[in-house]
Amino acid sequence: MVLYSAGRTSTQPTDPPPSGIRMNFLGGANEVGNVGCIIEDNTGTRLLVDYGLAPTRPPKYPSEAPRVEEAIMTHAHIDHIGMAPWLVAAYDTTLHSTEMTAAVSEIMWKDTYKVSDIEGYPLGWDKRDMDLALGAWNTHDFGEWFPIGQWRCRLHRAGHIPGAAMVEIETPEARILWSGDMDTRDSPNAVGASPVECDILCLEGTYGGRSHRPREEEEARFVAKVLEVVSRGGIALVPSFASGRGQDILRILHREAPHLDVHYDGMGTRVTREWMGCPELIRDADGMKRAFRWSKRVSGKSDRKKALGANVIVTTSGMLDGGPALWYLNRLRHHTANAILLTGYQAEGSGGRRLIEDGKIPIFGRLTPIALEIDKFDLSNHGDHSALTSFARACSPTDLVIFHATEEGRQALHEEFAGEMRVHLPTNNTPILIGS
Numbered sequence: 001m002v003l004y005s006a007g008r009t010s011t012q013p014t015d016p017p018p019s020g021i022r023m024n025f026l027g028g029a030n031e032v033g034n035v036g037c038i039i040e041d042n043t044g045t046r047l048l049v050d051y052g053l054a055p056t057r058p059p060k061y062p063s064e065a066p067r068v069e070e071a072i073m074t075h076a077h078i079d080h081i082g083m084a085p086w087l088v089a090a091y092d093t094t095l096h097s098t099e100m101t102a103a104v105s106e107i108m109w110k111d112t113y114k115v116s117d118i119e120g121y122p123l124g125w126d127k128r129d130m131d132l133a134l135g136a137w138n139t140h141d142f143g144e145w146f147p148i149g150q151w152r153c154r155l156h157r158a159g160h161i162p163g164a165a166m167v168e169i170e171t172p173e174a175r176i177l178w179s180g181d182m183d184t185r186d187s188p189n190a191v192g193a194s195p196v197e198c199d200i201l202c203l204e205g206t207y208g209g210r211s212h213r214p215r216e217e218e219e220a221r222f223v224a225k226v227l228e229v230v231s232r233g234g235i236a237l238v239p240s241f242a243s244g245r246g247q248d249i250l251r252i253l254h255r256e257a258p259h260l261d262v263h264y265d266g267m268g269t270r271v272t273r274e275w276m277g278c279p280e281l282i283r284d285a286d287g288m289k290r291a292f293r294w295s296k297r298v299s300g301k302s303d304r305k306k307a308l309g310a311n312v313i314v315t316t317s318g319m320l321d322g323g324p325a326l327w328y329l330n331r332l333r334h335h336t337a338n339a340i341l342l343t344g345y346q347a348e349g350s351g352g353r354r355l356i357e358d359g360k361i362p363i364f365g366r367l368t369p370i371a372l373e374i375d376k377f378d379l380s381n382h383g384d385h386s387a388l389t390s391f392a393r394a395c396s397p398t399d400l401v402i403f404h405a406t407e408e409g410r411q412a413l414h415e416e417f418a419g420e421m422r423v424h425l426p427t428n429n430t431p432i433l434i435g436s
C-alpha cells in the first residue's frame with residue numbers, strides 16, 4: 001500500500017528562507033518518537049535528520065518528506081530510521097550515520113517489514129526499497145567532518161545506545177547541535193555524551209521535568225528481584241528491546257550474578273553480532289563479548305524448550321507485542337513463582353501496557369489473563385531533567401529547540417531556560433525560522 005506518493009503531500013515551503021535557519025519537523029516535535037526534521041538555509045542546502053515511524057499499533061508515520069539529497073540517521077531505533085527506505089526509493093537520498101547504525105538498521109527494517117506484513121499495516125515501502133536503502137549508506141567515524149551541500153557536519157557520541165550520534169552542523173550563519181536521543185550518563189554499553197558549544201541546540205526532551213533514580217540503585221533493585229524470583233523456584237522473563245536494553249541487561253546480570261543461567265533469545269542476538277563488528281563504539285567491548293558468550297543464545301526450537309529451564313530469559317519484544325517473549329509468557333504463565341520484569345517504556349496500546357493496566361494480554365489472538373508478578377524498572381538511556389539542563393547550559397546556545405517531548409516535558413524545560421536563552425517549542429508541520 002502506498003502511504004504517500006512522493007511530492008504530492010509535502011507541505012515544505014518551496015523556496016529556501018531569505019536568511020536564518022529554517023526547521024520543519026515532519027514528526028517528533030511535540031511527541032516522543034516518529035522523528036524527522038528538515039533543516040535548511042539560504043544557501044539552498046537542505047538536510048533531513050532522522051526519518052522514523054512510531055511502532056505503535058497501528059504505527060504512526062511522520063509527514064511526507066520533501067525531496068532531499070542528504071539525510072543523517074542518528075541511531076538505529078525504529079522511531080528514527082523506520083521510513084528511510086521510503087526516502088531512498090523516492091529521492092535516491094544518501095544516508096549518513098555511524099557504521100553500527102547502518103549495520104543494525106538492516107535488522108530493524110527487516111523486522112518492521114515482517115511485522116507490518118503479518119499485522120497487515122501499511123508501511124509505505126517494500127523489500128526492493130529496503131535493498132536500495134541498504135546501498136545508500138555513507139558511514140562516518142565520530143569527529144570526522146563531511147560535507148552536506150554548503151555546510152559541513154560531524155557526529156559526536158550521544159550515549160543512549162552504542163553507535164548513537166549527536167550531529168554538529170556548521171552553516172555560514174550558525175553552528176547547530178542536534179542531540180538525537182541522548183544521555184550524559186554512561187550506561188553498561190555506551191559512554192555518555194559530552195556537551196558541544198553551539199549557537200542553536202536542538203535538544204530531545206523525553207524526560208523533561210522528570211528525574212531518574214540513580215542508575216546503580218535501579219540496577220541493584222533489578223538484580224535483587226531476579227535473585228528473589230530464582231530463589232523461590234521461578235523464572236524471570238525479561239522482555240527487552242533488541243537494540244540496547246537487552247544487551248544492558250546481559251551486562252548487568254553477568255557482572256552481578258554470573259552464577260545464573262541466563263538465556264538470550266530474539267532479534268537482540270542478531271543485533272549484538274553486528275555490534276561486535278564495531279567494538280570501538282561499545283563501552284568495554286570485551287566485557288560485552290564475555291557477557292554475550294556467557295548467555296545461552298537461543299537459535300532454534302529445541303533451544304527454546306531448553307530455555308524453559310533457565311533462571312532468566314532475556315528476549316524481544318520489549319513491549320510484549322510479539323516475538324519470542326509471548327511464546328515464553330504463554331508457557332510461563334501457569335507457574336506463579338515466575339515473574340515478568342519490564343525494563344523499558346511501554347507505549348499506549350502495547351501488550352506490556354495492557355498487562356500492567358488490565359492484567360491481561362493478547363497471546364496469539366486470545367486475550368489472556370496473567371497472574372504472575374509484574375515489576376517495572378527504570379533503566380532508561382535518556383538524560384533526565386537535570387542531565388538535560390546541565391548539558392544544555394554547557395553547550396551555551398543562544399537558541400534552544402526542544403523536540404521529542406510531551407507537552408509537560410517541554411513546558412518544564414521551557415520554564416527552566418526562560419530568560420536565559422531563546423526557547424523554541426516547535427509543533428509538527430509548522431516551520432520555525434531561527435536567527436533571521
Ligand SMILES: [Zn+2]
Pocket residue numbers: 075077160181
Ligand atoms: Zn532511541
